[in-house]
Amino acid sequence: MNAPLWTPAALEAATGGALHGAPRPIGGASIDTRTLQPGDLFFAIRGEARDGHDFVRGALDKGAGAAVVAQSRAEEFSAFGPVLAVPETSDDPVLDAMRAIGKAARARTGAAIVAVTGSVGKTGTKEALRHVLGAQGETHASVASYNNHWGVPLTLARMPESARYGVFEIGMNHAAEILPLTAQVRPDVALITTVEPVHIEHFPSLSAIADAKGEIFSGLAPGGVAVINRDNPNFARLLAHAQASKAGRVITFGEHESADVRAQRILTRPDISVVDATVMGLPVTYQLGTPGRHVAMNSLGVLACIHALGADLARAALSLASLKPPVGRGERTALRIADGDAYLVDESYNANPASIRASLATLAGIDTGSKGRRIAVLGDMKELGEAGERLHRELADAVRANGIDLVFTAGPLMRHLFEALPMESRGVAALTADEVTDAVVAALRPGDAVMVKGSNSMRMVRIVEAVKARYALPPDQREASLQAVR
Known part of the structure; x- marks a missing residue:
């Protein structure tokens, strides 16, 4: 029988609380x-x-x-x-108690702890x-996000x-949000995947976002390792945060010639x-x-963390082959249409x-044959502030550069992208995912590759569910079909 969690x-x-009644064996937390x-x-x-x-x-x-x-x-x-009755020292004493129990968990563990943040790819990298x-x-x-x-x-x-081992994802929407979280986690290794204009509505500049992400290094255990994307334009700013922390070492990753973990070649296929790569000078293939150039770049950060932890690098590289x-966040489903x-x-x-x-570039790498089309179904990107209209419209360059044949959009902001596209690339523009779903499902033809993406609040998953309900192959036939696409 497993020992109780608490x-x-x-x-x-x-x-500092008091138990009323005899608790059942504690095996988890919720x-x-x-x-x-x-x-x-x-x-x-207390929730919102x-x-x-x-x-x-x-x-x-x-129970x-x-x-x-x-x-x-x-x-x-x-x-x-x-029940465990806890002192009421704030507006949310139970949240305080959960933090206190988390602090006790961190104090008692002998695990090596990694913390991950970044504008893009932190959940995939954590997984x-x-x-x-x-x-x-x-x-x-961490579960989910x-x-x-x-x-x-x-x-x-x-x-x-x-x-x-412990792996923790740390996020933020505003400055100073990472500081208390990394102080709780006290990571031995802290990784920043990249810095991009995400949540820019709440920041005066991209540099300010970099500063907010750099907060993760403030929680590093003495002598810990900071892992930074060498290719990012904000590298020098992130490096300054690492050097101001208790980090004993900085490891860089990317394609930059001076990166410690460097990609020499990335070959992307549909699946x-x-x-x-070279990891601290050691060649690794x-x-x-999981497909996608952006995923491959983040995998370099993963190997940098493995090296920093002193874990088995060769075994980790082999394990990446079975990563899904x-x-x-990139799940592939084989469809049968007609x-x-x-x-x-x-x-x-x-x-x-x-x-x-990044997703448009991945879609571009899918071979659709002579008759298939590459179709993007895109929902609004939120929290972009005054730059929202421009950032949506500028996606037209990526649509053209990646040879996307047809674009459907959901949301008022994505309308700016839709109107920037040539007529032959326009599918249907609607205000919500529900309003464009039937048009997407009806438009699909044999050979097509369709990618669905948007901010979570746009509920683009409903389009995914509708496409699967109509066209998804039975599970026992999907892998063979995906192998054929490769």
């Missing part, structure tokens, strides 16, 4: 009753719209190991199950690190003492990429199970100018 004594010591598992410690934190205390009874009814509640609410809930480190030892990592003020402490609170893209094959690329989770350009 003992009653450890919870009380970490939080803030959401919809995904809560029996034995989870339920934190009744609802107070977690409204769900305490439901959590206990589902929560215990519920963490404000001290003044403990008597109200103790009749329904075990790649989870994948390759998981083959070398017990690895704990749990990278904010509640996601980071929740991930820490879930970390078992037995973990050998894989092949990279020839490896295959990536996270949901909504009597021919087609291809869907699901990039629906989120979007910004850099990631859309």
